[in-house]
Amino acid sequence: MDETVRWLTPEEQRAWRGFIRLQERLGGRLGRRLQSESKLSPADFAVLVHLTDTPDGRQRYQDLARALEWEKSRMSHHIARMAGRGMVVREECPDDGRGAFVVITEAGRAAIEAAAPRHVEAVRELFMDHVTPAELRVLAEISERVVSKLDEDSTG
Template identity: 85%
Template sequence: MAEKVRWLTPEEQHAWRNFIRLQERLGGRLARLLQSESNVSAADFAVLVHLTDVPEGRQRYQDLSRALEWEKSRMSHHIARMVSRGMVVRQECPEDGRGAFVVITDAGRAAIEAAAPLHVEAVRSLFLDHVTPAELRTLAEISERVVSKLDED
């Protein structure tokens, strides 16, 4: 027996489509800015942010892939490109012969240090300057609740 589809109401559809449009446009603008102003792609920036947030600037491939919601092949290909540019290195895991770490290099740290001020200023001018503190708190609460539910799955 097929489940009944819970179609979106006009209000839900309007909110959902605007949320998606916001995400796509904001992501696109930030990506173009990073690439043109600092020669760092949005994907590079995401990897580097995660590596600067963990001790020793290193993380297992599978954990980084999970954190970024990337498929194994995408992670592998992108990290290979970053290795060739000197932003990260691949380090074998001594405890697990099949596992490996992605480790940020000095060049990777320099790249994110140069890109971060551009990124934060763009986040402010494109997004934060257009929401109230109360709206920002509400957005944070909604985001945390939905991400928490997604993490359960």
């Protein structure tokens, strides 16, 4: 390994560790609230959000797994559990014998519609109420730039 390691400066390390702590604590608190108030796990909620973001409430397995950054086995197991609870169904793809769709059910729609108002209130209380509009704009710009680079790296 001839490459020189580009160690983080104290300022970079402070920002990185703060970001990781924020992500872990905020994710943990939001997840616990979601589970206790709506009986949905953060993973359930993520799947349902992605499905409700499409007009017909369906996505190909592989597209949903890619959007969530999940491995194939995790996707398969989690969707099977959600299907067992009646929140989604699996439909074969008529154009591709190997492909399948994940489709939200009425029970899934009811679950996310019940959970969303409480979840957004928790997001406001735990995060939004503590940052300024200018900070939100900067955070959005940073997030969009980094995500764009990650997406570019994964497809190129």
